[in-house]
Amino acid sequence: MGHDVAAQVRGYMFVFGALLVLTLVTVGVSYLRLPETPAVIIGLSIALTKAALVAMYFMHLKGEKPAVYWPLGLTAFLFVGLLVSVLLAEGDHLFGTQFGDAFTR
Amino acid sequence: MEIPYTTEVRPDTGLTNPKLGIWLFLASEVMLFGSLFSSYALLRSGAPTWPVQHEVLSVPLAALNTVVLIASSVTMVMAWASLAPHTAAVRAGDREAEAHSLKRYRLFMGLTLLGGAIFLVVKSIEYSEKFSHHLYPATNNFLGLYFTLTGLHALHVIVGMIVNGFLWGPGARMWRSQPERFANRIEVAGIYWHFVDVVWIFLFPVLYLL
Numbered sequence: 001m002g003h004d005v006a007a008q009v010r011g012y013m014f015v016f017g018a019l020l021v022l023t024l025v026t027v028g029v030s031y032l033r034l035p036e037t038p039a040v041i042i043g044l045s046i047a048l049t050k051a052a053l054v055a056m057y058f059m060h061l062k063g064e065k066p067a068v069y070w071p072l073g074l075t076a077f078l079f080v081g082l083l084v085s086v087l088l089a090e091g092d093h094l095f096g097t098q099f100g101d102a103f104t105r
Numbered sequence: 106m107e108i109p110y111t112t113e114v115r116p117d118t119g120l121t122n123p124k125l126g127i128w129l130f131l132a133s134e135v136m137l138f139g140s141l142f143s144s145y146a147l148l149r150s151g152a153p154t155w156p157v158q159h160e161v162l163s164v165p166l167a168a169l170n171t172v173v174l175i176a177s178s179v180t181m182v183m184a185w186a187s188l189a190p191h192t193a194a195v196r197a198g199d200r201e202a203e204a205h206s207l208k209r210y211r212l213f214m215g216l217t218l219l220g221g222a223i224f225l226v227v228k229s230i231e232y233s234e235k236f237s238h239h240l241y242p243a244t245n246n247f248l249g250l251y252f253t254l255t256g257l258h259a260l261h262v263i264v265g266m267i268v269n270g271f272l273w274g275p276g277a278r279m280w281r282s283q284p285e286r287f288a289n290r291i292e293v294a295g296i297y298w299h300f301v302d303v304v305w306i307f308l309f310p311v312l313y314l315l
Contacts, residue, residue: 004190005186005189005190008186009183009186012179012182012183012186013179015179016175016176016179019175020172020175023168023171023172023175026309026310026314027164027168027314030159030164030310030313030314030315036315039314039315040315043310043311043314043315044307044310044311046310047306047307047309047310047311050306051303051306051307054178054299054302054303054306055299055303057182058178058179058181058182058295058299058302059295059296059299059300060292060296065118065119065120066119067118067119067120067125068120068124068125068128071128071129071132072128072132074132075132075135075136076135078136078139079135079136079139082136082139082140082143083139083142083143083146086143086144086146086147087146087147087150089147090147090150090151
């Protein structure tokens with residue numbers, strides 16, 4: 001048991017280091033003043049990676065029971081659905097989608 | 106009446122009740138913050154012009170707060186790791202193990218509370234700087250979203266500090282009477298605290314960097 005915890009604590013320190021490095025990278029990249037699309041993709045990818053590290057190791061989600069995964073999976077699905085539906089409402093100028101006059105008559 | 110399944114695993118869920126409970130609560134929190142994040146996406150993508158966020162807000166202060174909150178997550182998980190391996194010894198009446206682990210736990214939980222306090226101080230410096238430049242939630246959509254999202258997040262930090270403060274102080278008496286249950290409480294309080302960290306991990310790039 002004692003040995004397990006020592007290994008676990010080393011793991012926490014490794015995650016801590018990774019989170020600090022990723023924070024540095026995301027701030028550094030922001031000073032490059034990239035165009036909006038790559039900046040958003042890189043910024044959110046780094047944030048997702050950091051969030052995944054915190055969730056898997058600090059929140060002990062790695063190796064958690066299915067009764068936790070199922071509600072969280074459903075939540076993730078609803079969360080993405082919420083964002084996508086909102087963005088589709090702006091789809092005409094975000095993605096250039098055009099319905100022409102299909103819905104006007 | 107005793108609360109069921111605080112320490113033993115419930116056969117049908119495979120979890121203790123507090124573990125399942127905190128995750129269901131956090132699922133609802135994801136949707137609460139999700140509604141605000143999607144409002145941000147809608148208002149920003151629909152806006153003809155948008156302020157240059159890093160010129161309005163202070164990136165160095167927010168980066169400092171990111172590091173502070175991540176560090177407080179590490180000390181929180183260390184607070185739990187100070188207790189979890191010693192529950193059996195404490196239950197068996199090993200007073201030395203009990204005192205030693207409690208001291209270590211209090212140190213790490215104290216550091217977690219300090220991290221939360223530093224975060225709030227930095228946040229209030231940021232807020233007062235905005236107010237001194239006459240930048241308010243009503244100034245524009247971006248600032249409205251900024252104050253709403255960071256305000257709700259700060260409220261979560263405050264709530265977490267109240268819970269953690271109780272567990273650092275009077276709540277820690279449970280370590281002697283019911284060590285497994287107390288260690289579970291720290292784990293569950295930790296899962297909430299890490300969630301608050303995760304929300305900030307997204308708020309930082311979305312509001313300051315992008």
